Amino acid sequence: MAEKNERPIKVIAENRKARFNYAIEDTLEAGIALTGTEVKSIRNGxxxxxxxxxxxxxxxxxxxxxxxxxxxxxxxxxxxxxRPRKLLLHRKQINKLMGAVERQGMTLVPLKMYFNERGRVKLQLALAKGKQLHDKRDTEKKRDWSREKGRIMRARG
Incomplete structure (x- = not known):
């Protein structure tokens, strides 16, 4: 059988600060309702x-x-x-997200926008809770220590 020419996932935009500013509880994939010129502009990156x-x-x-x-x-x-863009999700997912945002005070943060294997624009959405300043400092300390530990291990051989 002939193999399909599968395209890899191509990341368009990434929200790198989100993992630093928010404690991420859950992630899910959502489609985005876009116009033709928006898709062409996204392809330009x-x-x-x-x-x-x-x-x-x-x-x-x-x-x-x-x-x-x-x-x-x-x-x-x-x-x-x-402009505001509609996210395409199943009704159960929408209800779950709305409940978490309204009852638990959580935030919906986009982590990355990408083209999937079929060439459709998708958004990785995270259900997150905002971090306090001391939590951010703690995250930074852990990251610095892991880098330092890696340097020490490489130096030892």
Missing amino acids: KSTIAESYADPKDGEIWLINANIPEYLQANRFNHEPK
């Missing part, structure tokens, strides 16, 4: 999700403040760069 978050509204989950710049070759049908 200029989008950012660093300051974005997801918010439940009217029984749906929306991605707020994600920046997908305008597609340069588009004409008057171009999109708005920071």
Whole structure:
């Protein structure tokens, strides 16, 4: 049999500060409802999700403040760069996330945006709780110690 030409997962944008600023409880994959010019702009690789978050509204989950710049070759049908974008999830997932956000005071943070094997834009969404300043310091100490430990082990041979 002929093997399919499978594409690897291509990461478009990553929110690297999220793991530092939030204690991540759970992650899930969500699709994003995009227009054609948004997809073309994402393929150019200029989008950012660093300051974005997801918010439940009217029984749906929306991605707020994600920046997908305008597609340069588009004409008057171009999109708005920071418009709210609907996240595509199953009803059970939406109910679970809405309950966690409303009852437990958690936050929905996007971790990374990527193209999956089928070429669809997906968003890895995390259910997270904000860290206090002392928690951030503790995380930084652990990371520094693990780096130092690695250096010592390499030096010993």
